[in-house]
Amino acid sequence: MSTNILNYSILLLVLFFAAPLAVVQSSDPDILSDFILPQGLGAVNVNGSFFTYTGMRTVVDSGEPQTFTVVKATMTEFPALNGQSVSYAVLQFPQDSINPPHTHPRSAELLFLVGGMLDVGFVDTENKLYTARLQPGDIFVFPKGLVHFQHNRGQGSAVAISAFGSASAGTVSVPGSVFTAGIDEGVLAKSFKTDVATIQKIKAGLAPKA
Incomplete structure (x- = not known):
């Protein structure tokens, strides 16, 4: 009996210490410095330009896209975000376009509608659908890891800005992951x-156009 109790106690200890580790690994790690520099770049060579991302100028300077377009600012495009647990995206929706069902495994998404109208929604782990019709100025949160979508049903284009609590939130496309x-x-x-x-037939419809 005492051996069983000892084994049970050891198991509980292992689970107790393993649980926090799993939580830490599911989000961005904390850093022990103000910021993280790419390898080979010394702090003496860093100035304000390292912390500036100009990739969003294309959103401001170019015309409206013909298809749904996402311009991202993650640690891939903007290395200064590494370790900062934030990233950004601008979503542009021509009339009747969609951002197909997808998930972000490492972060929730906070969407702010700048212009136009969007129908948005997500499905929780009990298979319940939550939807809303957004107007300019509205904010909607898509919980971390849940399948969600956006659809522009309006008469014109729509623009939204999404913020993420991870420097690399990741995107898993449901149609792409399942069928391609x-x-x-x-x-x-x-x-x-x-x-x-x-x-x-479904797979052929999802194949890249030649």
Whole structure:
């Protein structure tokens, strides 16, 4: 009996110390310096330009895009964000365009609608759908890791700004991940209760245009 109690106590200790580690790994790690410099770049060579990102000028200077467009400022495009647990994106929606269902595994998304109208929504882990119709000035939060979408049903274009609590929130496209990642077509047909021919038509529709 005492051996079982000891083993049970050890198991509880392992779980106790493992749980915080799992939480830490699911978000951006804390840093022990003011900021992180790319390898080979010394602090003496850093000035304000390192902390400035000019990639959003294309949103301001160019005309309206013909298709749904995202301009991102993550640590990939803007290395100064590394370790800062923030990133940004500008979403441009021509009339009747969509941002297809997707998830951000490492962050919630806080969307601010600047212009136009958007229908937005997400599905929780109990398969309940939450939707809203946004007007300029409205803010909507998509909880971390949940499938969500945006659709411009309005008469004109729409522009939104999204903020993330991660320097690299990640994006997992539901249509892309399901139909273009190489999952066996027979598995997909059974999963969606259809036939392989239908799955092939869907995959062909998602293929990049030549």
